[in-house]
Amino acid sequence: MRLSILPLIITAIASLPAIAQRPIVQTKYTADPAPMVHNDTIFLYTTHDEDDADGFHMKDWLLYTSTDMVNWTDCGAVASLDNFKWRRRDNGAWAEQVIERDGKFYMYCPLHGNGIGVLVADSPYGPFTDPIGKPLVWQQEHWNDIDPTVFIDTDGQAYMYWGNPELYYVKLNRDMISYDGDIIKLDRPDKYQEGPWFYRRGNKYYLAFASTCCPEGIGYAMSDSPTGPWTTKGYIMAPTPRSNGNHPGIIDYKGKTYVFGLNYELLRLTTDKHHERRSVGAAEMTYNDDGTIRQLPYWxxxxxxxxxxxxxxxxxxxxxxxxGWGLKTTPLSGHNQTLTGIDNGEYLMLKGVDFGKKGAKAISMNCASVKGGRVTVRTDSQNGPIIGTVDIASTGSMDNYKDFHAKLKKTKGLHDLYFCFEGDRNDLFNIDWWSMKK
Structure with a gap:
């Protein structure tokens, strides 16, 4: 990168407006966020509440990626209960975490009522496989073995914490799929309920957790040792009747700290009745000079x-x-998904799109359709200026993808980009990918 263009890039980023935090994912119900940074990208693993869930109805684990914290790519399900042949139940894919070590990616998965399993992959996208064919941890006298969090300290020692309502830890071996010694049960930090998230900052250790059920906020405790004792310091986000549950995941990314959690905001768009259909949100988190965390308002x-x-x-x-409220995604190949459920009147929005100094002159879309339709390309709002229209003709089936092209009115600089979907019926077409040309 030439130094002469750095001021332009810094100015462009500074001009991007902050947005009120809505759920990160709208195509599915997601919960229990477990973010991980790898190769300058955020990999956000989540659990998945089925669309018909009343209580907890959870069968697989999903992945979303981003490099800007506002635009997210759906990578589909990276693992499911089917990965564990020893499981005894067809429900209970609860809060997981993924961590990298020595070029391998380890996913720690609670199977509610069947303990905690571990999967391994060569890529953060998977495929994940079960290397031990049995639970890593299962205290069969109770159902407390949920919500694992794994952290590797600076001396190379890895720890796994977990538990509801009790709090446990083990020291993992270097292979990350076994442990030595006993399971240690700790005195619970004040207000601890479930969903621990373990990390280190400087010389202090942090344990964030879902607290004070119910409703649950996000509390946190601190310690001078990775094995405690833990002293509760307060709330990252206080409990509120606006959300029954919560579950923290915390990362540092590009000079800032972000906390992820969950709420019921998408569900509230359709009903006031309570169902376990949750949605992941996020917020920037900051610290005081003494290392304590500044409390945040609701998502x-x-x-x-x-x-x-x-x-x-x-x-x-x-x-x-x-x-993209109302839209859906379905698997296409590997971790690639296709955008589906596109109905007349719906739209997709991308935040802070940089058209550059010269603007875009054309757009291509790879789509499949039986009925056909069109994509009206707008900037700044759903009813903003039209810069182009892509006509999508029938391709014969929803599995037969073809490229469609349109010219664009040159629009320079930073704009929010809206794809507004139009046609005579619903399920108009699927979109695999799109691209603009200068």
């Missing part, structure tokens, strides 16, 4: 600054969005 009262402009001059997966 929708927080804002997220876009970290960097979004580049449209490349292949962009159709399932990438900042907002």
């Amino acid at each position: 929708t009262d927080c804002t997220i600054n876009q970290i960097e402009p979004f580049n449209p001059f490349r292949r962009v997966e159709g399932e990438t969005m900042a907002w």
